[in-house]
Amino acid sequence: MSARPFVSRLSDEELDLLLSRSLDGDLSPEEEHGLETILAHDPAAAHRKEELQRLVAEARALPAPAPPFALATRVNSNGSEKAGRGGSVFHRLGFYPPPGMAVGAMALLGIVAVAIAVLRPSPMRRVEGPVDVFLTEGAKS
């Protein structure tokens, strides 16, 4: 951080802030006058301002990206479609799964459900053995 030789209290950051605000017309007349005085006595600061001025002018001259054809039409048609369907839940989160993925996910769930049902061990069947028969016969008599 270097102090300006003319005004020892002004740091590079403070000068940058003044220059930036000056480019946006955000300085009061008094502040603008003070800045001009600094620039008149500090060639490095004046050079800094010129570079910043050129940079901001170039940034402002950057052409805006051209939107694709019929963007608004697509947004409107997609918006009204998604807003009315359950899929809008996903779309609110920014997920736009392709239709095949949704079908695939459901198929996978179905397979898992079937697999669980088939592979789940069946409950133990009580097999009648001699003791059971004995007890049953005993109960009958």
Place this chain on the structure above:
Amino acid sequence: MTASAYPYTGERDWPGDERALSRFFSGDILGFEQIVRHYSTMVFSLAARLVGPTEAEDVVQETFLRAYHGLGNFRGESSLKTWLYAIALNRARARHGTLGRLRAIFTPGRAREGDPFASLDDAADPGSTPEENVVLKERRTRLRAAIRALPEEFRAAVLLRDLEGLSYDEVAQVLSIPIGTVRSRLARGRALLREKLS
């Protein structure tokens, strides 16, 4: 906002924010469609500068979908313009967060390779020589790359103020920060750009 030619689209049937909103709130979907037609180019511009033109349309779609669902909560404390910009900025940021990375996994075919900003092509200046146009294009490419390389908080301020042309007040509303912070972030962002490009 009065009905007048809008600099982005030149449309002349724009009734203004209030009338479009009032139409929408009265149950007429055409009100929202007017809002989309009026602001989609503006939102696309910011989105393309943040995520590249290829993914920008997705950001635009998400922005207006969120806006559609959120308009009921719009209090008019900010303008519709800055409100939409704020949503677009959040949607663009989300694409680079955890949710965005998950989204990239579960939406195959949307993965992009190479520089997503490569297609931001500048039209040649008809008043310049081919050599001048090459130099101009190179400078613009370097400038865009330098802006993208800025820390996020400074990049947003520079994009909104210098590239999108918002006022300090509007930038403050979009970013939900005080105007003093807008000033300092802008100054710091511009200084970093100057250091990088000089």
